[in-house]
Amino acid sequence: MIDLTTTYLGLELTSPLVASAGPLTGRLDTLERLAAAGAAAVVLPSLFEEDVVAGALERQQLFTRGTEAFAEALTYLPEPEGADELDRHLQLVADAKAHLDVPVIASLNGTTRGGWIRYASELVDAGADALELNVYGVGANPDDTATSLEVELLRLVRAVRDEISVPLAVKISPFFTAVSHFVGQVTAAGADGVVCFNRFYQPDLDLESLAVTPTLDLSTSAELRLPLRWVALLSGRVSCSLALSTGVHTPDDAVKALLAGADVVMATSSLLLHGPEHLGTLHRGLAAWLEDHEYESVAQARGSVSARSVPDPAAYERANYRQVLRRFTSTYDA
Ligand SMILES: Cc1cc2nc3c(=O)[nH]c(=O)nc-3n(C[C@H](O)[C@H](O)[C@H](O)COP(=O)(O)O)c2cc1C
16 A cells, blocks of 8 residues: 655645645535545635725725715615625635545735735634645836845745744746745745746737737646756755646656655646546556555655756756757658
């Protein structure tokens, strides 16, 4: 019997397979199916500060509209639909906590310092076992320097760390000049782990309407390679937990993530494509691979192909770039 247990953010998990934030972790019925299929922890969809603020504004407008003329109108006003995003989200955390026997990780995407701190603490008070900061941002302002943006992010991590006592993860983007250094800084600021990586959705252009269209394509296994490389480079070099997110579709993908050094392997797209029970397929496939290759535990396999463990660590760095360019052969016959 393979020992699949792992530790993530100091939490003891029954396996490294975690359902990352997405629609399936936003409903109690699918959360229960994920847990039944073997999810060792779940990350709830992010609470977005804009949604909370928009809901509050909508509510304020509804309650004040016409009240100067008819004071009694207040009593007739309907509860605005979808207005109280915060309450609904906190209820989801509480329900998930009450019904699941795996750790529930809440996720937050704030827009103001005060918002990050306030909602982080509300999510924890609602019962979250850990908090993931979804620090999605596009550094589009030419006045912002890389350093100023990083310093602000680190301040934020520190501020949230000071506010909450549960484990803290930061889901970062791959777009840092010095990823390894930044992960070290995030850890020093108080994060217990980083999630590599947040997946950026690039808008498209509609050539008829000339509109910028938000576009979301689910990932494929090919996208695993970006987080795989970085987890392999970070493994054993940083003291925080490492979660790999993006491109985990098959049991082989999960095995690769583990061998690169991930403490946990997260999936969203593959679960949306195949249903929550796909987590069971990943779980069984991972266990079977470890058994076939005579590993006794996840701990034994973790990081065994990280940059620190392989004979040629340069394969994860520049050498690999040169090799692929030289080895490429075109199928186009000129
Ligand atoms: C429809 C959808 C909704 C998502 N919502 C969130 C979210 O609320 N917060 C977050 O941090 N990531 C969110 N993600 C990103 C996923 O958690 C994950 O990091 C990303 O999809 C890459 O993993 P994958 O290749 O397994 O899909 C979402 C992804 C999808 C497809």
